Amino acid sequence: MSGSAQDGFRQLYGYSPEGVWAAPGRVNLIGEHTDYNDGFALPFALPQRTEVAAARRTDSTLRVHSADAPSGAVTLDLAGLDPASPPRGAASWAAYPAGVVWALLDAGLPVGGADLHVRSDVPTGAGLSSSAALEVAIALALTDLYRIALTRPELAALARRAENAYVGVPCGVMDQMASACATGGHALHLDTRSLEQRHIPFDCAAAGLRLLVIDTRVKHALADGAYAQRRASCHRAAEALGLPALRDVPYEGLERALARLDDPVARKRVRHVVTENERVLRIEELLRAGRLREAGPLLTEGHVSLRDDYEVSCPELDLAVSTADAAGAYGSRMTGGGFGGSALALIDADAEGPVTRAVTEAFRRADLTPPRITTAAPAAGATRLV
DSSP states (O other): OOOHHHHHHHHHHSSSSSSEEEEEEEEEEOOOGGGGTOEOOOEEEEEEEEEEEEEEEESOOOOETTTTTSSSEEEEEGGGOOOTTTOOOOGGGGGGHHHHHHHHHHTTTOOOOOOEEEOOSSSSSSSHHHHHHHHHHHHHHHHTTTTTOOOOHHHHHHHHHIIIIOOOOOOSSSHHHHHHHHOOOOOEEETTTTTEEEEEOOOOOOTTTTEEEEOOOOOOOGGGSHHHHHHHHHHHHHHHOSSOOOOOOOGGHHHHHHOOOOOOHHHHHHHHHHHHHHHHHHHHHHTTTTGGGHHHHHHHHHHHHHHHTTTOOOOOHHHHHHHHTTOOOOOOESSSSSSEEEEEEEEEGGHHHHHHHHHHHHHHTTTTTHHHHHHHHOBBEEEEOO
16 A cells, blocks of 8 residues: 555655655454553554655645545644644544644644645544544654654654544543554553553464454444543542542452442443453453453453443444354454444354354344454554655
């Protein structure tokens, strides 16, 4: 795809880019809605990625173009970048690159104008973090072009700030960290409080397994308020418990903590976060021991928690999970923020055909759009290609 990004840049701007940078989407194996609670997550990077061909300008103009957006090139003035007035309408996608530039400038970093051309094969709205891939790719391109030395966690934090403050999605840092810091063949254990990372070997093929990604084709929009409501509920619960974050509720002390909360909705949210953190740690132990199949029931347990306690699933995700499990998966769960997007299913390699057919047929019987089903394996994080 890098050649296409270069060619697209030349056709659009009439000269060659200075380079091409790429950042991947991600699958979160376990650890959902824990990152803004200072908890743990276990994502890995996907082979699908967003590429950015870029070149510096001598003025303060930012021109951004996406091969996948209906609008043409969007032209912005760096001095006019303002979270209160991001690009809207057909150009609303440009809020992501604009937000990255704004975050870099707001941090006092010497970024100037640039021409950018974007291509991506990360599905949008599928819960695979296409937004983080775009943010991280652009942040890496601009910091390289302007010779700004940032660590990958620092890069991820600035990309997250762009999404929080400029785009308006109050996400945690997990997506950006996975895109920026993941390594091939490994899942990334992330402590979202300290940003400590551990790279955990994760090789389904060697164990005779596959990890299916079932894109339900139901688009999710995390800026619509439901995500922010979940986050606010968690923060209120932590305050009621006198704790900095729900990460500080010990798994062994969960029932005592729940007994101190009067709000039944808050109790459900807390139960999900605390048990999900425990699932991350247990699955990491299983991966290290090479006991991947035993992780399956924990995946399904996580989905039940997201469905019933966190209430971020949807009928299509529930159908994908229940059908995959009934067809022989070791375990399945929704992945990503929820309200649509994708589910995972851990299966034997020779079960790929039967499980795929079962899920596709279940969607047909329910008169739903056919799901897009692929396999996922851990890929490398963000890098410069050219």
